Amino acid sequence: MDGKIVNLKSKIEIYKAMTDGANFGDCPVRDVMQSINGKWSPLLVMALAEKPYRFGELRRLVPDISQRMLTQTLHELQRDGYVHREVFPTKPPSVEYSLTDLGRSMFSPLHQLVQWAERNHDAVRDARAAFDASSRA
Amino acid sequence: MDGKIVNLKSKIEIYKAMTDGANFGDCPVRDVMQSINGKWSPLLVMALAEKPYRFGELRRLVPDISQRMLTQTLHELQRDGYVHREVFPTKPPSVEYSLTDLGRSMFSPLHQLVQWAERNHDAVRDARAAFDASSRA
DNA sequence: AGCGCTGGTCTCTTTTTGAGACTGCCAACC
DNA sequence: GGTTGGCAGTCTCAAAAAGAGACCAGCGCT
Numbered sequence: 001m002d003g004k005i006v007n008l009k010s011k012i013e014i015y016k017a018m019t020d021g022a023n024f025g026d027c028p029v030r031d032v033m034q035s036i037n038g039k040w041s042p043l044l045v046m047a048l049a050e051k052p053y054r055f056g057e058l059r060r061l062v063p064d065i066s067q068r069m070l071t072q073t074l075h076e077l078q079r080d081g082y083v084h085r086e087v088f089p090t091k092p093p094s095v096e097y098s099l100t101d102l103g104r105s106m107f108s109p110l111h112q113l114v115q116w117a118e119r120n121h122d123a124v125r126d127a128r129a130a131f132d133a134s135s136r137a
Numbered sequence: 138m139d140g141k142i143v144n145l146k147s148k149i150e151i152y153k154a155m156t157d158g159a160n161f162g163d164c165p166v167r168d169v170m171q172s173i174n175g176k177w178s179p180l181l182v183m184a185l186a187e188k189p190y191r192f193g194e195l196r197r198l199v200p201d202i203s204q205r206m207l208t209q210t211l212h213e214l215q216r217d218g219y220v221h222r223e224v225f226p227t228k229p230p231s232v233e234y235s236l237t238d239l240g241r242s243m244f245s246p247l248h249q250l251v252q253w254a255e256r257n258h259d260a261v262r263d264a265r266a267a268f269d270a271s272s273r274a
Numbered sequence: 275a276g277c278g279c280t281g282g283t284c285t286c287t288t289t290t291t292g293a294g295a296c297t298g299c300c301a302a303c304c
Numbered sequence: 305g306g307t308t309g310g311c312a313g314t315c316t317c318a319a320a321a322a323g324a325g326a327c328c329a330g331c332g333c334t
Contacts, residue, residue: 028255029254029258030180031261032254033179033180033251034176036254037174037176037179039171039174039322042170043167054280054281055280055282056281064323066322066323066325068282068284068322068324068325071281072322078268079264079265079269080261080264080265080268081260081261081263081265090280091330091331092280092332093281093330094280094281102257105253106253109246109249109252112246112249112250113170113246113247113249113250116242116245116246117165117166117169117170117173118165120242121166121168121169124217124218125168127216127217127218127239130218131216131218191311191312192312192313193311196312203293204293204313204314205292205293205294205313205314206291207313208312208314209291228299228301229299229300229301229310230312231311231312232311232313
């Protein structure tokens with residue numbers, strides 16, 4: 001069941017660059033990962049992958065995000081090129097957020113991770129319960 | 138170039154569960170994602186996917202993590218069942234951290250995301266530069 | 275006239291993170 | 305035999321990030 005992780009050496013080199021911060025001065029992978037890895041970023045990307053949403057729709061869709069963090073996360077996603085922001089000059093102006101091509105291309109790997117999480121959340125919950133039980137003992 | 142994301146409705150349902158916090162009371166995917174999504178968690182999982190490491194080795198491998206966060210993140214990863222912690226009662230006791238089967242099974246999707254980040258960091262950097270330039274204007 | 279909706283910003287408080295000193299034990303060095 | 309250093313952490317305090325919720329202007333509805 002182990003030994004399945006072979007041929008990683010080369011791939012690990014990627015993360016070595018993450019690791020060794022002072023390397024080239026830009027640490028690309030870690031930089032990009034940070035922007036994906038926010039608390040709300042993956043959730044918003046997943047939501048926008050379905051279809052474009054407006055600000056208030058997202059707010060209602062994700063009830064436990066604060067407006068502050070919604071604004072800020074969308075702004076970061078826009079800055080990094082994942083999300084397109086378009087203002088419609090309707091009577092009360094509305095703003096629509098949608099994924100760019102870059103954002104859509106990120107969706108597949110992100111989606112795989114989400115699927116993994118969905119398949120394995122029982123295992124994680126069990127591990128957590130077992131750990132807590134044994135540390136209380 | 139768009140319209141490539143089809144048939145997501147069902148998959149999005151997964152994240153809907155994330156979204157609608159008060160649904161079943163447990164929001165499984167979001168819960169698991171949070172534990173994967175920490176600032177240091179993916180980095181440590183990637184490192185440990187290569188081979189087991191000891192505390193101090195990880196510390197040197199990731200120079201810009203504080204001991205505090207290294208301890209804490211490893212503890213969380215252990216609690217959630219991704220990482221196994223083994224103490225060797227040598228003269229100065231040493232502690233080895235390694236991935237569990239669960240941790241190894243998470244490696245593949247995580248790795249794909251890291252690969253995506255590696256392939257697209259130029260695009261992200263460019264988008265960021267363009268955005269910053271246009272917002273300064 | 276008052277309410278609610280639009281997409282935000284501003285301020286205040288709480289939580290999380292980071293930096294770094296400190297622990298106890300033992301081994302090697304001078 | 306006193307100092308130094310590595311081991312795996314913990315503890316404290318300061319800085320950064322996140323959450324809660326008030327507030328803004330403008331328009332429509334009643």
